[in-house]
Amino acid sequence: MSKKVLVIGEVRDGAFRNVSFEAIAAAKEISADGEIVGVVLGENVSGLANEMIHYGADKVLTVESDKLADYTPEGYSQALQTVIEQEDPEGIILGHTAIGKDVSPKIAARIGSGLVSDAVGIEAAGEEVIFTRPIYSGKAFEKVVVKDGIVFATIRPNNIPALEKDESRSGDVQSVDVDIKDLNTIIKDVVRNTTSGVDLSEASVIVAGGRGLKSEENFDILQELADVLGAAVGASRGACDAEYCDYALQIGQTGKVVTPDLYIAVGISGAIQHVAGMSNSKIIVAINKDPEAEIFQIADYGIVGDLFDIVPKLTEEFKKVLV
Secondary structure, three states, rough: OOOOEEOOOOOOOEEEHHHHHHHHHHHHHHHOOOOEEEEEEEEEOOOHHHHHHHOOEEEEEEEEOOHOOOOHHHHHHHHHHHHHHHHHOOOEEOOHHHHHHHHHHHHHHHHOOEEEEEHHHHHHHHHHOOOOOEEEOEEEEEEEEEOOOOEEEOOOOOOOOOOOOOOOOOOOEEOOOOOOOOOOOOOOOOOOOOOOOHHHHOOOOEEEEEEEHOOOHHHHHHHHHHHHHEEEEEEOOHHHOOOOOOOHHHHHHEEEEEOEEEEEOOOOOOOOOHHHHHHHHHHEEEEEOOOOHHHHEEEEEEEEOHHHHHHHHHEEEEEEEEO
């Protein structure tokens, strides 16, 4: 049975995050050739609507308000509840980002729906849609089927490929008026705590360092390698605790969860808390002088040796072919 599915687009710095387009691909599995309705919230975002259509949406609804210029859970949930009640969808998909993780349970409670969070896979099986999601810190996966009500899910970035962009596609773009009121929180200013130009959660290549780097200054050799690869720089909790880098870079159970195409772990032992945040990376390369380091148990490729010799050599070799 064809279904109407809402896809909540997420805008940062005037552009969609890639997971918004991946969510459209996930919605295709649910809709079974039904209608995909994109939703864009914010201020001055109407001009972005057609991009969701180019990636597979049939229609896009825009909700414009100066109260949506920056994310607040109250403002977003009020706007989304209005759109959901207007459209009466059978499915809702959004990214498992900081915003998605914050607002989705609030909306689910408001509309009386269940929620499948942090899905890394989705497949249709007849009338059912099966979600795959990690459990026990990524040590196992479970299959989830929504038997009743709205199919409401958040998807982890970099796991469900977006559809190919087709700029010849066209569709309706409609504005929705929402009276957003009684906000308890007003955002005065947003100061991002990040030291990397590439968003860790959406990076296709990550170079991460651990305590083996030994100092804040030595993280510079990771940045040089990352610059050549167009990668983001991450870190283990041990490196952050040792004040080698900012906690904004922390990857792991209590940091960011990442799933890049290539993860290069440098001087990282492979503690279970760190592995929980990166073990679903498609290819893992580990560099460590300890051949017994636990990181080698999950690595696809391992280099045993001194990182201070190996990383600069890798940087130079990549420069020869990439720069």
